[in-house]
Amino acid sequence: MKYVILLGDGMADEKIAELDGKTPLQYASTxxxxxxxAGGETGMVHTVPDGFPPGSDVAxxxxxxxxxxxxxxxxxxxxxxxxxxxxxxxxxxxRCNLVTLSEEEVYENKIMVDYSSDEITTSESHELxxxxxxxxxxxxxxxxxxxxxxxxxxxxxxxVGGKLTPPHDISGRTIAPYLPKxxxxxxxxxxxxxxxxxxxxxxxxxxxxxxxxxxxxxxxxWGQGKKPSIPKFYDKYxxxxxxxxxVDLIKGIGICAGFDIVKVxxxxxxxxxxxxxxxxxxxxxxxxxxxLVYIHVEAPDAASHRGETVTKVKAIEMVDNMLGQLLNxxxxxxxxxxxxxxxxxxxxxxxxxxxxxxxFVIYAKGRKNKSAASFDEETAAKSGLVFRxxxxxxxxxxxx
Ligand SMILES: O=C(O)[C@@H](CO)OP(=O)(O)O
Numbered sequence: 316m317k318y319v320i321l322l323g324d325g326m327a328d329e330k331i332a333e334l335d336g337k338t339p340l341q342y343a344s345t346x347x348x349x350x351x352x353a354g355g356e357t358g359m360v361h362t363v364p365d366g367f368p369p370g371s372d373v374a375x376x377x378x379x380x381x382x383x384x385x386x387x388x389x390x391x392x393x394x395x396x397x398x399x400x401x402x403x404x405x406x407x408x409x410r411c412n413l414v415t416l417s418e419e420e421v422y423e424n425k426i427m428v429d430y431s432s433d434e435i436t437t438s439e440s441h442e443l444x445x446x447x448x449x450x451x452x453x454x455x456x457x458x459x460x461x462x463x464x465x466x467x468x469x470x471x472x473x474x475v476g477g478k479l480t481p482p483h484d485i486s487g488r489t490i491a492p493y494l495p496k497x498x499x500x501x502x503x504x505x506x507x508x509x510x511x512x513x514x515x516x517x518x519x520x521x522x523x524x525x526x527x528x529x530x531x532x533x534x535x536x537w538g539q540g541k542k543p544s545i546p547k548f549y550d551k552y553x554x555x556x557x558x559x560x561x562v563d564l565i566k567g568i569g570i571c572a573g574f575d576i577v578k579v580x581x582x583x584x585x586x587x588x589x590x591x592x593x594x595x596x597x598x599x600x601x602x603x604x605x606x607l608v609y610i611h612v613e614a615p616d617a618a619s620h621r622g623e624t625v626t627k628v629k630a631i632e633m634v635d636n637m638l639g640q641l642l643n644x645x646x647x648x649x650x651x652x653x654x655x656x657x658x659x660x661x662x663x664x665x666x667x668x669x670x671x672x673x674x675f676v677i678y679a680k681g682r683k684n685k686s687a688a689s690f691d692e693e694t695a696a697k698s699g700l701v702f703r704x705x706x707x708x709x710x711x712x713x714x715x
Contacts, residue, residue, distance in 0.1 A: 317651040318554065318607035318713065319597065319641060322378060323634040324371060325616030325661030327673045327692055333624050339615075339663070340674075340691040343631040347639040348676070348690035351655060355678030357687045358700030360708045362658055362673060369670040370481070371616070372538070374658035375568055379609070380552070380709030381545050389475070389540015393567035395467055397576070400459050402542040407473035409503070410538035411447075411458065411466040413440050413514075413531035414482050416490065422508045423491040425533075430482035430620065431464045432523075432531035434585055439519045440464060443531055446517060451506050462563055463584060468506075468536060474498035479537040483620045484667045495536060503536045510534040547573035548607075552713045556607035557600040559593050565611040574609065575600070584613040586626050590633045594640045601648055612637070619661035627663060645680070652679040654712050655690065672701065677712055 326340060334342040362374040364383055372390040373383045391408035402408060415429040416422075432440075441460040448458035459467040477500050480493040495503040511533040514520060520530035549555055550573075558569030561582035569576055577596045581589030590612070597608040612634050618626035638655060645651045656675035659668045674695030676687075687694045702708045 316606070317601050317645070317648045318556075319601075319645065319651065319653040320378070320607070320609045320712075321634065321638055321641065321653065321655045322375070322609070322611045323615045323631065323655075323657050324611060324613045325619045325659060325668065326631055326634065326657035327660035327671070328619070328627070329660070329662045329664060331624070331663060334628070338692050339624070339627045339631055341689070341693070343628045343635065345631060345635040345690065347635045347642060348655060349688070350642070351638065351653070351678045352676050352687040352690040352694065354684065354686060355676045356684045356700065357674060357676045357690065357695040357698045358702065359672040359695050359698075360656065360675050360702040360705050362705035363670040364705070367670075369659050369668040370538075371658050371668075372564055372568075374705070375565055375611070376545075377705030378656065378658055378709065379568060379572055380548070380706050381572070382704070382706045386543065386545045388543045390538035390564060391467060392540045392543050393571065394461065394465065394563040395459075395469065395567070396543065396570050397563035397567035398459055398461055398467060400467060400469060402469065404542065405472045407470050407475050407539055407541060409468040409470065409473070409479075409536045411444075411468045412482050412535040412537070413443055413464045413466065414533055414535045415529040415531060416511065416533045422511060423494065425490050427482055427485045427488055427490055427493075429529050430486060430535075431617075433529035434583075434617070435464050435523070435531050437463055439523070440466065440531065442519050443514060443517060446513065447510055447534060450513060451509055456502075456506070462561065464531070465563065466534075470499070473539070475539055475541060477503065477539070479503070479539060481537045481667075482535045486620070486622075486666050507534055507536065543571055545571045549573055552709075554606040554713060555604075556609060557597075557605050558609045558611070559596050559600075560611035561588060561613055562611070565609075569609065575605070585617050586614045586630050586633070588612070588614055590637050591640070594637050597641065598644050610637070615657070616661050619663055620666055622663055622666045624663050650680055652677060652712065675708065
């Protein structure tokens with residue numbers, strides 16, 4: 316038996332007037348998703364337990380079959396695993412975004428213009444993080460370059476308890492109420508403010524401005540936590556697997572779970588990613604003998620955070636196209652099951668995640684199911700099948 320999970324990050328949404336009162340999933344042309352629903356089983360899954368932040372970290376842990384209540388220690392330490400940064404027991408990892416802030420004199424009065432610095436490229440951001448590390452780093456505070464706008468600070472004996480805010484939650488807002496609070500906040504604020512003194516002048520940023528792109532004018536910390544430890548997926552399910560994703564978070568969860576991580580050229584975490592390359596890599600992994608592939612696509616979420624409705628619809632259609640390519644080839648492997656779902660909703664109306672349940676569809680070759688006419692939030696909710704503990708969906712997918 317082969318297992319395929321195709322996850323469109325942030326794909327679920329709400330009905331919006333701009334799309335004739337439909338959700339992006341309902342509005343987009345998704346013949347392959349609908350074909351899957353017609354032959355498969357749809358339902359709803361709560362991927363974010365009560366009291367947890369509705370992040371991709373929590374939600375993807377659930378989808379992979381791990382209860383966040385037992386295994387969640389924060390987002391950044393999972394990314395550190397993927398980046399190859401070994402954390403010791405007293406290290407605390409912080410996500411360090413490169414963000415664009417507005418130009419007001421006083422730091423606190425600035426606005427969060429763009430949590431991604433206009434989707435800054437990895438090569439540009441590495442130069443900037445090197446500069447940050449040279450000027451602000453120390454033996455206790457180590458900076459590591461990551462992917463795109465996503466980087467890492469490791470603070471020796473740092474605090475885990477501070478209140479930090481994801482920058483994609485505050486697009487267009489004045490930053491003052493969202494600056495670090497509580498444990499360690501003085502140090503974190505000092506680093507953020509100091510970065511804003513030299514980053515805007517950096518040649519990389521000046522070049523971006525000349526090209527009409529937003530500069531990365533400050534660092535921004537959030538997502539802190541300590542070294543994670545989760546049981547191996549194989550020990551739970553007796554299934555080997557590979558993860559295909561652009562982002563370190565998903566790759567980090569995969570590594571912790573004992574999956575292989577497949578590098579695909581040209582993946583960006585945006586609508587410009589190499590969708591076809593991801594499908595080809597997944598099929599290769601199955602051919603090489605892997606039982607399961609977990610394909611994560613960031614593009615719908617990125618479009619939602621940017622409030623770009625047309626791009627979100629296009630991203631969903633690209634996921635549908637990936638699904639079509641997979642379905643055309645999977646018969647070659649004999650028996651298979653495929654599950655399609657988002658990790659969490661990222662409504663365009665708020666430009667950030669919500670903790671509402673998400674629709675899923677499971678198609679098992681050769682199995683007859685009560686079929687649904689389409690794959691979307693409304694139709695899946697009507698099916699009556701609901702997983703309240705999100706991590707139990709994986710048990711159902713593998714074992715039923
Ligand atoms: O990596 C991140 O910073 C965020 C936003 O892009 O990702 P996600 O919304 O998937 O948590």
